[in-house]
Amino acid sequence: MPFALAHRTSVSPTIxxxxxxxxxxxxxxxxxxxxxxxxxxxxxxxxxxxISDSLVSLSFNDDALVKRSGFVWYxxxxxxxxxxxxxxxxxxxxxxxxxxxxxxxxxxxxxSTCEYVSDANAGVAFVRVPIGLLKMRDAGKPRAxxxxxxxxxxxxxxxxxxxxxxxxxxxxxxxIVSGLNRxxxxxxxxxxxxxxxxxxTVSESSSGxxxxxxxxxxxxxxxxxxxxxxxxxxxxxAVPIDTVRFVAERL
Numbered sequence: 001m002p003f004a005l006a007h008r009t010s011v012s013p014t015i016x017x018x019x020x021x022x023x024x025x026x027x028x029x030x031x032x033x034x035x036x037x038x039x040x041x042x043x044x045x046x047x048x049x050x051i052s053d054s055l056v057s058l059s060f061n062d063d064a065l066v067k068r069s070g071f072v073w074y075x076x077x078x079x080x081x082x083x084x085x086x087x088x089x090x091x092x093x094x095x096x097x098x099x100x101x102x103x104x105x106x107x108x109x110x111x112s113t114c115e116y117v118s119d120a121n122a123g124v125a126f127v128r129v130p131i132g133l134l135k136m137r138d139a140g141k142p143r144a145x146x147x148x149x150x151x152x153x154x155x156x157x158x159x160x161x162x163x164x165x166x167x168x169x170x171x172x173x174x175x176i177v178s179g180l181n182r183x184x185x186x187x188x189x190x191x192x193x194x195x196x197x198x199x200x201t202v203s204e205s206s207s208g209x210x211x212x213x214x215x216x217x218x219x220x221x222x223x224x225x226x227x228x229x230x231x232x233x234x235x236x237x238a239v240p241i242d243t244v245r246f247v248a249e250r251l
Contacts, residue, residue: 040158043214047160048172050216054145055103055209056082057164058127061096069163069209070100070127071145071218073248079128080108080142083244084208085223086118086125100129103170104143106136117251123192123223123239124247125208145210148217150240153177153196161200161222161236163209175200175236184225184237195237196220202236211238220244 054072070084082100097116100108108129118125134142153159154177161173179197186192198211202222211220220238 040214043158044160044172044174047212047214047216048162048170051145051162051210051212051218052170053102053104053143055162055164055170056084057101057103057168057205058082058084058097058208059099059101061098067164067166067168067205069206069222071162071208071210072102072142073126073144073147075131075142075144077131079130080134082127082129083221083248084125084127085221085239086120086123097127100127101164101168102136102142103164103168104136106134106142108133108135119247119251120186120190121192122243122247123186124221124244126248126251146215146217147241147245148213148215148219150196150219150242152213153180153219153240155179158214159198159200159219160212160214161198161202161206161209161238162212163202163206163222166205171206173201173206178235182237184223186223186225192223192237192239194240194243195223196240198236198238199234200236202238211241 056070058068058070068084070082072080073083074081097110099110113130115128116125157177159175159177163171165171175198177196178199182195182197183191183193184195196211202224204224206222207224209222210218211222213219219241221244222238
């Protein structure tokens with residue numbers, strides 16, 4: 001079709017001021033055409049299926065409403081080791097840890113046979129729970145998370161923050177790696193450095209959860225800055241899993 005003819009046959013309808021107001025009011029409620037999702041649903045589902053049974057929710061004696069997330073780091077015939085965050089805006093500390101609830105239905109009540117170790121500078125902590133304390137119902141033995149490497153993290157790559165919500169149920173928030181080698185202040189006046197930045201939501205209850213790649217491999221441990229009542233704002237952080245591994249070997 002010739003250019004001139006195309007423009008001559010295109011007639012714009014007359015829109016009155018009243019019509020324009022109606023359109024503006026109705027716009028937020030209009031059904032938009034379907035478009036391609038920015039999230040790869042298959043990646044998200046695969047990631048969640050692989051990591052969800054390894055997630056845990058930690059509760060504290062000094063505040064029943066305070067919860068933190070973690071994930072199963074290692075399991076042998078005697079003990080279950082759980083990785084979590086030593087930082088965050090939580091009133092609770094690992095010393096006041098009372099119970100651990102596994103996302104797949106198990107639980108454990110802490111006692112003197114348990115052990116915790118932490119590195120406040122790295123923002124990483126581990127909890128050792130004797131297998132005999134675990135009440136796993138029909139869930140069987142806890143399943144250790146698949147540990148990847150943060151060396152593969154590049155800006156723009158998809159990632160998923162996987163943790164337990166305030167109700168203890170596993171959840172997934174999608175995003176991308178939006179920065180590397182970031183630093184944030186944490187409770188106690190310390191500064192954590194070398195962090196992965198992501199726009200995947202990380203709340204206080206999901207602090208200590210797993211930042212995963214599309215295959216469900218853990219590439220980071222989610223942490224929050226040390227400001228009370230912080231709301232996730234699209235700039236969130238995780239300790240690189242290679243740092244977590246280094247802390248585990250040193251502790």
